[in-house]
Amino acid sequence: MSSFKRGLRNLGRNRSRNLLLILNRRRCCGVVKNIKVKEVSKEFSFGGQIVAALREATFDLEAGNFTCIVGPSGSGKSTLVNLLGGLEGPTAGEIFVGKIPLHRFSEKELTLYRRQSVGFIFQFFHLIPNLSAQENVELPLEFNGLPKARRAERARQCLEAAELGPERFHHNPKRLSGGEQQRVAIARALATNPPLILADEPTGNLDSRTGKAIISLLARLAREEKKIVLVVTHDRDTARQADQVLSIKDGIVSRVEHTA
Ligand SMILES: Nc1ncnc2c1ncn2[C@@H]1O[C@H](COP(=O)(O)OP(=O)(O)OP(=O)(O)O)[C@@H](O)[C@H]1O
Ligand SMILES: [Mg+2]
Numbered sequence: 001m002s003s004f005k006r007g008l009r010n011l012g013r014n015r016s017r018n019l020l021l022i023l024n025r026r027r028c029c030g031v032v033k034n035i036k037v038k039e040v041s042k043e044f045s046f047g048g049q050i051v052a053a054l055r056e057a058t059f060d061l062e063a064g065n066f067t068c069i070v071g072p073s074g075s076g077k078s079t080l081v082n083l084l085g086g087l088e089g090p091t092a093g094e095i096f097v098g099k100i101p102l103h104r105f106s107e108k109e110l111t112l113y114r115r116q117s118v119g120f121i122f123q124f125f126h127l128i129p130n131l132s133a134q135e136n137v138e139l140p141l142e143f144n145g146l147p148k149a150r151r152a153e154r155a156r157q158c159l160e161a162a163e164l165g166p167e168r169f170h171h172n173p174k175r176l177s178g179g180e181q182q183r184v185a186i187a188r189a190l191a192t193n194p195p196l197i198l199a200d201e202p203t204g205n206l207d208s209r210t211g212k213a214i215i216s217l218l219a220r221l222a223r224e225e226k227k228i229v230l231v232v233t234h235d236r237d238t239a240r241q242a243d244q245v246l247s248i249k250d251g252i253v254s255r256v257e258h259t260a
Contacts (some may be wrong), residue, residue: 032117034061041054043091067229069081075251076251086102121199123232133187136188137188138191158190199229
């Protein structure tokens, strides 16, 4: 068995918890208590046609809660994540982050919001190809003005928490497997310790053991660190662990009641 696999096997819950404590000692931004989404719609015009990707979505996300969103392909999940993360603005409706009206933000304010308050784990990673795993994780810290030595230390902690073996830290993305790239993307999302974590199918490329470890890390970030965590998933086991499950179909969001 490789030392990488042995390292993964030996990573226990306690170690993960310790890493979590280290990770969260450095707070780069304030607390967000909740996000309120009120009758939010998003339309795209494409080839002369209007596509209604989201239709009057209304729901709340609370700090301390781990929320999952489920729904078929093309139902609007990524659109919703992009709106909450300030990557796009709604066509109609309101999004309040705490008391702050995100739907009224200028481009400049949205850039700051994304940089300081949001950790994205994108569906297709979006890693910078000519930077190493560690440099990819350091990038948001560089944007936030952290000195080089502290960036490197923090990036290594986050990569470890996302269960990437240290022998991979200096590999460029093209020398990493899909699952390893996913873990770098997860580490990058945690780097600035943001109050909001948005994950678009974060375990889609991971084996089931690593996937479970990542989901339990995200759930603990919500419950113990009082973050708002929203995860898009197709995995029923993941959804079962959520405090709240939102279902989306043809752009219509509804809350799924838990049946214990
Ligand atoms: N930039 C865009 N321009 C035009 N249409 C778009 C755009 N982005 C998304 N759409 C459309 O909006 C709908 C919702 O797309 P979205 O990517 O949110 O779905 P999804 O639920 O994330 O799907 P998947 O599970 O396949 O990732 C789809 O019909 C899609 O084609
Ligand atoms: Mg998607």
